[in-house]
Amino acid sequence: MEVTAFLKGMGLGGSLIVAIGSQNAYLLKQALKREFVLTCIAICVICDIVLIGMGVAGMGKLIVEAPALLFWIKIAGAGFLFWYGLRAARSALNPGVLKAGDNNPAGDRGAVIAAMLAFSLLNPHVYLDTVVLLGSIGGQQPGNGRLYFALGAMLASFVWFSSLGLGARYLTPIFAKPRAWQILDGVIAVVMWTLAISLFV
Known part of the structure:
Protein backbone atom coordinates (compact mmCIF):
# COMPACT_ATOMS: atom_id res chain seq x y z
CA MET A 1 0.00 0.00 0.00
CA GLU A 2 2.80 2.42 0.89
CA VAL A 3 4.68 1.57 -2.32
CA THR A 4 1.54 2.16 -4.38
CA ALA A 5 0.94 5.52 -2.73
CA PHE A 6 4.60 6.49 -3.23
CA LEU A 7 4.52 5.60 -6.93
CA LYS A 8 1.19 7.36 -7.36
CA GLY A 9 2.59 10.52 -5.79
CA MET A 10 5.73 10.35 -7.87
CA GLY A 11 3.81 9.79 -11.09
CA LEU A 12 1.24 12.52 -10.55
CA GLY A 13 3.77 14.95 -9.12
CA GLY A 14 6.13 14.38 -12.02
CA SER A 15 3.41 14.87 -14.63
CA LEU A 16 2.49 18.23 -13.11
CA ILE A 17 6.05 19.48 -12.57
CA VAL A 18 7.42 18.56 -16.00
CA ALA A 19 4.83 20.69 -17.81
CA ILE A 20 6.48 23.69 -19.51
CA GLY A 21 6.10 26.78 -17.37
CA SER A 22 7.80 29.95 -16.21
CA GLN A 23 9.69 28.18 -13.41
CA ASN A 24 11.18 25.57 -15.72
CA ALA A 25 12.00 28.16 -18.39
CA TYR A 26 13.89 30.38 -15.96
CA LEU A 27 15.79 27.48 -14.43
CA LEU A 28 16.78 26.28 -17.91
CA LYS A 29 18.11 29.70 -18.85
CA GLN A 30 20.12 30.02 -15.64
CA ALA A 31 21.49 26.52 -16.15
CA LEU A 32 22.58 27.33 -19.69
CA LYS A 33 24.28 30.49 -18.41
CA ARG A 34 25.76 28.43 -15.52
CA GLU A 35 24.78 31.08 -13.00
CA PHE A 36 23.74 30.03 -9.49
CA VAL A 37 22.32 26.76 -10.82
CA LEU A 38 22.41 24.85 -7.52
CA THR A 39 20.74 27.79 -5.77
CA CYS A 40 17.94 27.82 -8.34
CA ILE A 41 17.46 24.06 -8.09
CA ALA A 42 17.34 24.27 -4.29
CA ILE A 43 14.69 27.02 -4.39
CA CYS A 44 12.49 25.05 -6.81
CA VAL A 45 12.73 21.85 -4.79
CA ILE A 46 12.27 23.49 -1.38
CA CYS A 47 9.23 25.46 -2.57
CA ASP A 48 7.66 22.29 -3.95
CA ILE A 49 8.40 20.33 -0.78
CA VAL A 50 6.76 23.01 1.38
CA LEU A 51 3.73 23.39 -0.88
CA ILE A 52 3.19 19.65 -1.31
CA GLY A 53 3.53 19.16 2.43
CA MET A 54 1.01 21.93 3.08
CA GLY A 55 -1.41 20.40 0.60
CA VAL A 56 -1.25 16.88 2.00
CA ALA A 57 -1.60 18.32 5.50
CA GLY A 58 -4.94 19.82 4.49
CA MET A 59 -4.10 23.42 3.55
CA GLY A 60 -5.62 23.00 0.09
CA LYS A 61 -9.07 23.67 1.49
CA LEU A 62 -7.97 27.12 2.66
CA ILE A 63 -6.77 27.99 -0.86
CA VAL A 64 -10.09 26.94 -2.36
CA GLU A 65 -12.02 28.94 0.23
CA ALA A 66 -9.92 32.11 -0.25
CA PRO A 67 -10.71 33.36 -3.77
CA ALA A 68 -9.58 36.88 -2.87
CA LEU A 69 -6.10 35.59 -2.03
CA LEU A 70 -5.87 33.76 -5.35
CA PHE A 71 -7.05 36.88 -7.18
CA TRP A 72 -4.24 39.04 -5.80
CA ILE A 73 -1.71 36.29 -6.47
CA LYS A 74 -2.97 36.30 -10.06
CA ILE A 75 -2.51 40.08 -10.33
CA ALA A 76 1.03 39.95 -8.96
CA GLY A 77 1.92 36.87 -11.01
CA ALA A 78 0.55 38.25 -14.28
CA GLY A 79 2.40 41.52 -13.80
CA PHE A 80 5.67 39.77 -13.08
CA LEU A 81 5.30 37.34 -16.00
CA PHE A 82 4.48 40.16 -18.43
CA TRP A 83 7.47 42.19 -17.26
CA TYR A 84 9.85 39.24 -17.56
CA GLY A 85 8.41 38.44 -20.98
CA LEU A 86 9.34 41.96 -22.08
CA ARG A 87 12.88 41.41 -20.81
CA ALA A 88 13.17 38.13 -22.72
CA ALA A 89 11.81 39.72 -25.89
CA ARG A 90 14.30 42.57 -25.61
CA SER A 91 17.14 40.08 -25.14
CA ALA A 92 15.98 38.16 -28.22
CA LEU A 93 16.29 41.37 -30.25
CA ASN A 94 19.79 42.03 -28.92
CA PRO A 95 21.77 38.82 -29.52
CA GLY A 96 25.11 40.56 -29.20
CA VAL A 97 24.95 40.33 -25.41
CA LEU A 98 23.83 36.70 -25.37
CA LYS A 99 26.83 34.41 -25.42
CA ALA A 100 27.17 31.07 -23.72
CA GLY A 101 30.36 30.26 -21.92
CA ASP A 102 32.22 30.44 -18.65
CA ASN A 103 33.84 33.83 -19.26
CA ASN A 104 30.67 35.86 -18.94
CA PRO A 105 30.36 38.03 -15.82
CA ALA A 106 27.94 36.47 -13.34
CA GLY A 107 24.68 38.19 -12.59
CA ASP A 108 23.54 39.32 -9.18
CA ARG A 109 22.79 36.40 -6.85
CA GLY A 110 20.12 38.34 -4.97
CA ALA A 111 18.28 39.22 -8.18
CA VAL A 112 18.40 35.59 -9.35
CA ILE A 113 17.08 34.33 -6.00
CA ALA A 114 14.27 36.91 -6.05
CA ALA A 115 13.33 35.98 -9.62
CA MET A 116 13.39 32.24 -8.91
CA LEU A 117 11.21 32.73 -5.84
CA ALA A 118 8.80 34.85 -7.87
CA PHE A 119 8.54 32.23 -10.60
CA SER A 120 8.00 29.57 -7.95
CA LEU A 121 5.46 31.36 -5.77
CA LEU A 122 3.66 34.05 -7.84
CA ASN A 123 1.95 31.58 -10.15
CA PRO A 124 -1.52 30.57 -8.91
CA HIS A 125 -1.28 27.36 -10.95
CA VAL A 126 1.51 26.25 -8.61
CA TYR A 127 -0.85 26.37 -5.65
CA LEU A 128 -3.67 24.67 -7.56
CA ASP A 129 -1.33 21.88 -8.71
CA THR A 130 0.64 21.25 -5.54
CA VAL A 131 -1.49 22.38 -2.62
CA VAL A 132 -4.99 21.72 -4.00
CA LEU A 133 -4.67 18.86 -6.51
CA LEU A 134 -1.79 16.88 -5.00
CA GLY A 135 -3.01 17.75 -1.52
CA SER A 136 -6.55 16.52 -2.13
CA ILE A 137 -5.42 13.25 -3.73
CA GLY A 138 -2.67 12.68 -1.17
CA GLY A 139 -5.05 13.41 1.68
CA GLN A 140 -7.31 10.58 0.53
CA GLN A 141 -4.60 7.94 0.92
CA PRO A 142 -5.31 5.60 3.85
CA GLY A 143 -2.97 5.18 6.79
CA ASN A 144 0.64 6.05 6.07
CA LEU A 155 11.11 13.04 -5.00
CA ALA A 156 9.67 13.68 -8.46
CA SER A 157 10.31 17.40 -7.94
CA PHE A 158 13.88 16.79 -6.81
CA VAL A 159 14.66 14.47 -9.74
CA TRP A 160 13.13 16.77 -12.36
CA PHE A 161 14.67 20.06 -11.27
CA SER A 162 18.06 18.46 -10.65
CA SER A 163 18.00 16.83 -14.08
CA LEU A 164 16.93 20.04 -15.80
CA GLY A 165 19.43 22.23 -14.00
CA LEU A 166 22.44 19.92 -14.15
CA GLY A 167 21.68 18.37 -17.54
CA ALA A 168 21.37 21.66 -19.40
CA ARG A 169 25.16 21.99 -19.57
CA TYR A 170 25.18 19.36 -22.32
CA LEU A 171 23.31 21.84 -24.51
CA THR A 172 26.06 24.43 -24.15
CA PRO A 173 27.59 23.76 -27.63
CA ILE A 174 24.24 24.60 -29.18
CA PHE A 175 23.92 27.81 -27.20
CA ALA A 176 27.43 28.94 -28.08
CA LYS A 177 25.69 30.66 -31.01
CA PRO A 178 23.78 33.91 -30.38
CA ARG A 179 21.02 32.69 -32.71
CA ALA A 180 20.17 29.86 -30.31
CA TRP A 181 19.83 32.36 -27.45
CA GLN A 182 17.57 34.48 -29.64
CA ILE A 183 15.27 31.53 -30.20
CA LEU A 184 15.28 30.54 -26.52
CA ASP A 185 14.50 34.07 -25.35
CA GLY A 186 11.78 34.38 -27.96
CA VAL A 187 10.19 31.14 -26.74
CA ILE A 188 10.51 32.28 -23.12
CA ALA A 189 8.83 35.60 -23.93
CA VAL A 190 5.90 33.78 -25.57
CA VAL A 191 5.61 31.35 -22.63
CA MET A 192 5.61 34.19 -20.08
CA TRP A 193 2.98 36.23 -21.94
CA THR A 194 0.82 33.16 -22.56
CA LEU A 195 0.91 32.24 -18.88
CA ALA A 196 0.14 35.85 -17.87
CA ILE A 197 -2.93 35.89 -20.13
CA SER A 198 -4.03 32.40 -19.06
CA LEU A 199 -4.31 33.55 -15.45
CA PHE A 200 -7.41 35.55 -16.39
CA VAL A 201 -8.94 33.37 -19.10
Whole structure:
Protein backbone atom coordinates (compact mmCIF):
# COMPACT_ATOMS: atom_id res chain seq x y z
CA MET A 1 0.00 0.00 0.00
CA GLU A 2 2.80 2.42 0.89
CA VAL A 3 4.68 1.57 -2.32
CA THR A 4 1.54 2.16 -4.38
CA ALA A 5 0.94 5.52 -2.73
CA PHE A 6 4.60 6.49 -3.23
CA LEU A 7 4.52 5.60 -6.93
CA LYS A 8 1.19 7.36 -7.36
CA GLY A 9 2.59 10.52 -5.79
CA MET A 10 5.73 10.35 -7.87
CA GLY A 11 3.81 9.79 -11.09
CA LEU A 12 1.24 12.52 -10.55
CA GLY A 13 3.77 14.95 -9.12
CA GLY A 14 6.13 14.38 -12.02
CA SER A 15 3.41 14.87 -14.63
CA LEU A 16 2.49 18.23 -13.11
CA ILE A 17 6.05 19.48 -12.57
CA VAL A 18 7.42 18.56 -16.00
CA ALA A 19 4.83 20.69 -17.81
CA ILE A 20 6.48 23.69 -19.51
CA GLY A 21 6.10 26.78 -17.37
CA SER A 22 7.80 29.95 -16.21
CA GLN A 23 9.69 28.18 -13.41
CA ASN A 24 11.18 25.57 -15.72
CA ALA A 25 12.00 28.16 -18.39
CA TYR A 26 13.89 30.38 -15.96
CA LEU A 27 15.79 27.48 -14.43
CA LEU A 28 16.78 26.28 -17.91
CA LYS A 29 18.11 29.70 -18.85
CA GLN A 30 20.12 30.02 -15.64
CA ALA A 31 21.49 26.52 -16.15
CA LEU A 32 22.58 27.33 -19.69
CA LYS A 33 24.28 30.49 -18.41
CA ARG A 34 25.76 28.43 -15.52
CA GLU A 35 24.78 31.08 -13.00
CA PHE A 36 23.74 30.03 -9.49
CA VAL A 37 22.32 26.76 -10.82
CA LEU A 38 22.41 24.85 -7.52
CA THR A 39 20.74 27.79 -5.77
CA CYS A 40 17.94 27.82 -8.34
CA ILE A 41 17.46 24.06 -8.09
CA ALA A 42 17.34 24.27 -4.29
CA ILE A 43 14.69 27.02 -4.39
CA CYS A 44 12.49 25.05 -6.81
CA VAL A 45 12.73 21.85 -4.79
CA ILE A 46 12.27 23.49 -1.38
CA CYS A 47 9.23 25.46 -2.57
CA ASP A 48 7.66 22.29 -3.95
CA ILE A 49 8.40 20.33 -0.78
CA VAL A 50 6.76 23.01 1.38
CA LEU A 51 3.73 23.39 -0.88
CA ILE A 52 3.19 19.65 -1.31
CA GLY A 53 3.53 19.16 2.43
CA MET A 54 1.01 21.93 3.08
CA GLY A 55 -1.41 20.40 0.60
CA VAL A 56 -1.25 16.88 2.00
CA ALA A 57 -1.60 18.32 5.50
CA GLY A 58 -4.94 19.82 4.49
CA MET A 59 -4.10 23.42 3.55
CA GLY A 60 -5.62 23.00 0.09
CA LYS A 61 -9.07 23.67 1.49
CA LEU A 62 -7.97 27.12 2.66
CA ILE A 63 -6.77 27.99 -0.86
CA VAL A 64 -10.09 26.94 -2.36
CA GLU A 65 -12.02 28.94 0.23
CA ALA A 66 -9.92 32.11 -0.25
CA PRO A 67 -10.71 33.36 -3.77
CA ALA A 68 -9.58 36.88 -2.87
CA LEU A 69 -6.10 35.59 -2.03
CA LEU A 70 -5.87 33.76 -5.35
CA PHE A 71 -7.05 36.88 -7.18
CA TRP A 72 -4.24 39.04 -5.80
CA ILE A 73 -1.71 36.29 -6.47
CA LYS A 74 -2.97 36.30 -10.06
CA ILE A 75 -2.51 40.08 -10.33
CA ALA A 76 1.03 39.95 -8.96
CA GLY A 77 1.92 36.87 -11.01
CA ALA A 78 0.55 38.25 -14.28
CA GLY A 79 2.40 41.52 -13.80
CA PHE A 80 5.67 39.77 -13.08
CA LEU A 81 5.30 37.34 -16.00
CA PHE A 82 4.48 40.16 -18.43
CA TRP A 83 7.47 42.19 -17.26
CA TYR A 84 9.85 39.24 -17.56
CA GLY A 85 8.41 38.44 -20.98
CA LEU A 86 9.34 41.96 -22.08
CA ARG A 87 12.88 41.41 -20.81
CA ALA A 88 13.17 38.13 -22.72
CA ALA A 89 11.81 39.72 -25.89
CA ARG A 90 14.30 42.57 -25.61
CA SER A 91 17.14 40.08 -25.14
CA ALA A 92 15.98 38.16 -28.22
CA LEU A 93 16.29 41.37 -30.25
CA ASN A 94 19.79 42.03 -28.92
CA PRO A 95 21.77 38.82 -29.52
CA GLY A 96 25.11 40.56 -29.20
CA VAL A 97 24.95 40.33 -25.41
CA LEU A 98 23.83 36.70 -25.37
CA LYS A 99 26.83 34.41 -25.42
CA ALA A 100 27.17 31.07 -23.72
CA GLY A 101 30.36 30.26 -21.92
CA ASP A 102 32.22 30.44 -18.65
CA ASN A 103 33.84 33.83 -19.26
CA ASN A 104 30.67 35.86 -18.94
CA PRO A 105 30.36 38.03 -15.82
CA ALA A 106 27.94 36.47 -13.34
CA GLY A 107 24.68 38.19 -12.59
CA ASP A 108 23.54 39.32 -9.18
CA ARG A 109 22.79 36.40 -6.85
CA GLY A 110 20.12 38.34 -4.97
CA ALA A 111 18.28 39.22 -8.18
CA VAL A 112 18.40 35.59 -9.35
CA ILE A 113 17.08 34.33 -6.00
CA ALA A 114 14.27 36.91 -6.05
CA ALA A 115 13.33 35.98 -9.62
CA MET A 116 13.39 32.24 -8.91
CA LEU A 117 11.21 32.73 -5.84
CA ALA A 118 8.80 34.85 -7.87
CA PHE A 119 8.54 32.23 -10.60
CA SER A 120 8.00 29.57 -7.95
CA LEU A 121 5.46 31.36 -5.77
CA LEU A 122 3.66 34.05 -7.84
CA ASN A 123 1.95 31.58 -10.15
CA PRO A 124 -1.52 30.57 -8.91
CA HIS A 125 -1.28 27.36 -10.95
CA VAL A 126 1.51 26.25 -8.61
CA TYR A 127 -0.85 26.37 -5.65
CA LEU A 128 -3.67 24.67 -7.56
CA ASP A 129 -1.33 21.88 -8.71
CA THR A 130 0.64 21.25 -5.54
CA VAL A 131 -1.49 22.38 -2.62
CA VAL A 132 -4.99 21.72 -4.00
CA LEU A 133 -4.67 18.86 -6.51
CA LEU A 134 -1.79 16.88 -5.00
CA GLY A 135 -3.01 17.75 -1.52
CA SER A 136 -6.55 16.52 -2.13
CA ILE A 137 -5.42 13.25 -3.73
CA GLY A 138 -2.67 12.68 -1.17
CA GLY A 139 -5.05 13.41 1.68
CA GLN A 140 -7.31 10.58 0.53
CA GLN A 141 -4.60 7.94 0.92
CA PRO A 142 -5.31 5.60 3.85
CA GLY A 143 -2.97 5.18 6.79
CA ASN A 144 0.64 6.05 6.07
CA GLY A 145 -0.22 6.37 2.38
CA ARG A 146 -0.57 10.14 2.78
CA LEU A 147 3.07 10.43 3.85
CA TYR A 148 4.37 8.13 1.13
CA PHE A 149 2.32 9.94 -1.52
CA ALA A 150 3.85 13.24 -0.45
CA LEU A 151 7.35 11.76 -0.43
CA GLY A 152 6.83 10.40 -3.95
CA ALA A 153 5.71 13.80 -5.26
CA MET A 154 8.62 15.51 -3.51
CA LEU A 155 11.11 13.04 -5.00
CA ALA A 156 9.67 13.68 -8.46
CA SER A 157 10.31 17.40 -7.94
CA PHE A 158 13.88 16.79 -6.81
CA VAL A 159 14.66 14.47 -9.74
CA TRP A 160 13.13 16.77 -12.36
CA PHE A 161 14.67 20.06 -11.27
CA SER A 162 18.06 18.46 -10.65
CA SER A 163 18.00 16.83 -14.08
CA LEU A 164 16.93 20.04 -15.80
CA GLY A 165 19.43 22.23 -14.00
CA LEU A 166 22.44 19.92 -14.15
CA GLY A 167 21.68 18.37 -17.54
CA ALA A 168 21.37 21.66 -19.40
CA ARG A 169 25.16 21.99 -19.57
CA TYR A 170 25.18 19.36 -22.32
CA LEU A 171 23.31 21.84 -24.51
CA THR A 172 26.06 24.43 -24.15
CA PRO A 173 27.59 23.76 -27.63
CA ILE A 174 24.24 24.60 -29.18
CA PHE A 175 23.92 27.81 -27.20
CA ALA A 176 27.43 28.94 -28.08
CA LYS A 177 25.69 30.66 -31.01
CA PRO A 178 23.78 33.91 -30.38
CA ARG A 179 21.02 32.69 -32.71
CA ALA A 180 20.17 29.86 -30.31
CA TRP A 181 19.83 32.36 -27.45
CA GLN A 182 17.57 34.48 -29.64
CA ILE A 183 15.27 31.53 -30.20
CA LEU A 184 15.28 30.54 -26.52
CA ASP A 185 14.50 34.07 -25.35
CA GLY A 186 11.78 34.38 -27.96
CA VAL A 187 10.19 31.14 -26.74
CA ILE A 188 10.51 32.28 -23.12
CA ALA A 189 8.83 35.60 -23.93
CA VAL A 190 5.90 33.78 -25.57
CA VAL A 191 5.61 31.35 -22.63
CA MET A 192 5.61 34.19 -20.08
CA TRP A 193 2.98 36.23 -21.94
CA THR A 194 0.82 33.16 -22.56
CA LEU A 195 0.91 32.24 -18.88
CA ALA A 196 0.14 35.85 -17.87
CA ILE A 197 -2.93 35.89 -20.13
CA SER A 198 -4.03 32.40 -19.06
CA LEU A 199 -4.31 33.55 -15.45
CA PHE A 200 -7.41 35.55 -16.39
CA VAL A 201 -8.94 33.37 -19.10
